[in-house]
Amino acid sequence: MAKLFKILACCAVLLFVTGCAAPKAGNTDYTAFKQSRPASILVLPPLNESPDVNATYAMLAQMTLPLAEAGYYVLPVALVDETFKQNGLNSASDIHGVDREKLREIFGADAVLYVTVTKYGSSYVVVDSVTEVAAKATLVDLRSGETLWAGAGRASSSEQSSGSSGGGWVGILVSAAIKQMTNHLSDASYGYAGITSVRMLSAGAPGRILYGPHSPRYGTD
Template sequence: MSRFSSLKFWLALCALALLSACAQPVRHVDYSAFKNARPRSILVLPPDNATTDVNASNSMLSQMTMPLAEAGYYVIPVAVMEETFKQNGLTTAGDIQQTSPEKLREIFGADAAVYSKITQFGTQYRVLDSATVVTASAKLVDLKSGNVLWQGSATANSNEGNNSSGGGLIGMLVMAAIKQVANSLTDKSHDIAGVTSYRLLHAGAPTGLLYGPHSPKYGTD
């Protein structure tokens, strides 16, 4: 993917996330622990996969560092993280997430770590429709104290913004079948995982992470 195409992709994600946020009830997060810790570097651990899709964890992981970097944090490279755990005999998300915060800080030198879980990933076929849905939750843990600094959840699906078209019941059934096949062939789940990742880990009150030290907005929230 070219730099221009990548930029367009992330701009589209931002626009979609903002449109969705407008339709959601506002909740407020307690940022007191976050403000006291003020982490500068973040380690993203492989997401725990509670779905039947074996590709879910890698798909989400590959897209979780971008919103954190854009928020102003130094993010430990995913390849470094994976190889380090592999050399120590840890290859599954469940085992990796059981590593103590103290040990993670000792190995990677990061200030905080993202622990996440995927609960939906893939195309769901319904009688009159089908949609690709990705849902995940995450928490940011201070590796010095073990305290949870922030937590949240997000979801995205391929039908957002779509309106039902005409054609009657038969037309709706045909369109549902076509969408299911198309989503399977084009790996739509990976694209939707990108939207979910951005919504989950973007910065900005009232529910997002605080801005990091490399952001011009650092300290303003």
């Protein structure tokens, strides 16, 4: 039943991903990125700054898709995670502390993606229950140690339009309480983690990661 709730939550929130605005352009410098030309990316388990222990693996499980669609080979995250565990590294903080050259030696990837989850979960805000996920990422060249790109993404249930609730203030409060309980039982944050991953790691918009060599759009951005 919990798995069914999770699937339904993912489907519901993904319906409005495509309608969201692209990130602001900013002043992203792609010089190092274009010189590096990474083809393969090692994704490390994200650091978790939220109070929810599910955040790290909820994000990790959903970051491969946007990177693969952008044209990169992504080392299988489950295999990478197991490799770290077999070598006594069980926390994301320990893994993020591994020397760059060691990562290159073991996995052979061109670049490594460091991600930090800054928000993950549902909170009760007087008249509503808001589910929010936010994360930031940095792509580093494993050969030179140079930072190639940095970006961020977020998704929230508050983006969805909310209709009026019958029953006045009492009805609104009861509705919010029920929504909060449902969000926790179904892990609604998991679906928003997927949206956050797509917004943060998809190519094709100003400020985003560049297309990789396995994309037909490689070199056009």
